[in-house]
Amino acid sequence: MKPGTLSKSLKSGAIWGFIVLELIFFSIAGEFLSLSDKAFMDWENMLLLLKQSAPIGIIAMGMTIVMVNGNIDLSVGATFAIAAIVLLDSMTWPIFAGLGDWVIPVAWLLALAVGAMLGALNGFIVWKTGVDAFIVTLGSMLGYRGIVFMFNGEQPTSHLNWTLVDFAEAEFLGLATASWFLLGVTLVIWFVMAKTVHGRNAYAIGDNREAAVNAGIRVGPHMMINFAIIGFLAALSAVVFYSESGSVNPNDGQLYELWVITAVVLGGTKITGGAGSVIGTFGGVIAIQLLRKGLGHIGADTSTVNLVIGLILIAVLILDRQLNVKGKEELKV
């Protein structure tokens, strides 16, 4: 075996091993601790888990591209809230009154366009000013959230369209609409990252930006496209979720950015860019949702869940570092 192979396979497979571990642990612990007599690994329960993973998962796919690129986007939670408001509020606008149910695709497109534009704005600022994406999106996170509160104060924005709710609650081949969107987005982004020139360039820019510039890659526009993609996906996540719930609070989506980043990092994407995989991110998303659900299953409350996920994230990063150091040591000749 070549040096480094072991640590590499350990790393790429680690998230799935962790998921298996979670399943076993919660199944056994559930036998003793759970109040319900339903097994944890119940099929229905697993399908529900996939559906519940969708809001974070869809955004996490965008975050994977952005982070592989060597950037980060902290504004996704606020973008999520704005897109939700646009979706629900636009359906009540008088100019669309004559459309009947055709207002649904119009509202969807509107929300998605707003999301993509907010993302592109982040990217444009990063491109043209050269300011670090962390700072730019920290600013836009506050700014976008401000817009949310300006719109309706502390009041929720609500509009229930029953056709839309039916669509959102529908199931196809046993999977909920939200699950299909998550799987679809995962597949598309996987294709982009693994098979297209855009994906190849994303890795190159994240690994060595200067070399990418010297190879003639237009780094600024490339990064702007990625920010537009994550903005679009944040809006898509909102659209899928609020089609069903029909009411958005101005605080909704807060801390989403951190959950998303946690999932992406658990899935093996390097914070400094240049490495990461969409499949790994998918694993990270599932692992987190499993943990939340599992801890709930054995009777832990929300604060415990946060504590445990925080500890696991740090443990994973330490482990990752150890594996990296070992791999390097072997190559040092």
Place this chain on the structure above:
Amino acid sequence: MSDPVLRLEGIVKTFPGVRALDGVSFSVMPGEVHALMGENGAGKSTLMKVLGGIHQPNEGHIFMGDEKAVMAGPLEAKAKGIVFIHQELSLAEELSVAENIYLGELPRKSFGRVDWSTLEENTNTILKKLNVGFDATTRVGDLSIANQQMVEIARALTVDAKAVIFDEPTASLTDAEKSVLFDVIADLKADGVGIIYISHRMEEIFKITDRISVLRDGQYQGTVNTRDSNEESVTQMMIGRKLDLSRNASHHELGDVALEVRGLSCGKLYSDISFEVRRGEVVGFYGLVGAGRTEIAETLFGLRDPSGGQILLNGEEVRISSPADAIARGISLVPEDRKGQGLVLGMNCRDNMTLPQVDDLKAGPFVAEGAEIAIFDQYRDRLDIRTPGWKQQVGNLSGGNQQKIVIGKWLSMHPNVLIVDEPTRGIDVGSKSEIHKLLRELAAQGYAVMVISSEMPEVLHVSDRTVAMYSGQIMRTFTSDEVTEDNLIQAISGIKSGQAA
């Protein structure tokens, strides 16, 4: 004769699957400058890590004086008087010179306050010894690379050093700065310190060292007195064969002018630059660091906007606004800093090689992997790139093979003009001659090649014509018949021909 300050006896260090050091023994006398030579991968770095306490030897011993010394870690090595001056600087740019020199050992007053006056005093004493033009309170980030290196050396002088190890100290120094460094080494020598001097540069080795020890593939090849040896014999010890560094001039017909530059200027960096490069010739650019050579290359590649003048490609005036633009016009740049500017180290060989043209190769929206592999295979064979396969990460290749990947990347796009900045920096002697041969072959095949180099033998070896630059200006352009080491040195030192050196 006195005892050696440092003696290595049968040092063996193995890593899984590799015998990195295989019975290395030599000694360094007090007041001796001892060169350690070998190609990249010969085991020099590993040996230094053993000396520095980073690796423990599997067999063999280190003696300091007549005592056996075990270096359990870097701190212990330092405490025993072994000091390293690394090629790569490790300084805190935002801190002052004094803070950097005494980092971790700042003098203190009561309540843990820093004793600034003592700190400044001590630092200035050391700086005076080094005869440098800055003082203790200067911010390190404001210093030139050469002066930053002086700070590293000053740091070494704060401990009672018995052996000082210089690892490629002149890599980023100009000739004037080098001579200051050599003075410092002479002072250390006079104080009875033993010095190990690692360098690829033969001229320096023969100028300042007393003995030369050579490693090859982790094995100790022997130690010779510098006086009794010459470049050729040392090279032969290093690579096991002879190196050709004779002059070269093209014997084939030259083609049309591929690139012409007229009166090009860029602020204070360079001004009124005019030259032409024909198809089938190699034009060398020689000068001191900061003479403006790299900046001209960067302008031609669209990384810098010129403030005046014209660039003509195949006789037609062009404006080059970005690297993408330059590439589209057939200008390629093999940059100075291979790892920092040329390669994506985490990517595999194939992806690196096709990076600039992956967009042209695509099938629909997808990367055309088959076409990419075909290109990689073609240039691997043509440039003799030694790698297990295209999947190999570029970061794992040797410097010479990495450089060939960068060159192959551009050749596969059939450029009009190939600009190569420092083609063999940090590359071992064997690969060096391969790259030189390759550059000559490219000219013979009709490429217009610009080579920028800080190594005179290299420039003389590969160029048909040599442009000598000094302080942002072209002093003179030599044909290969005219150029000699003497008149080239005079030209790059700003001395007009005819004047005494």
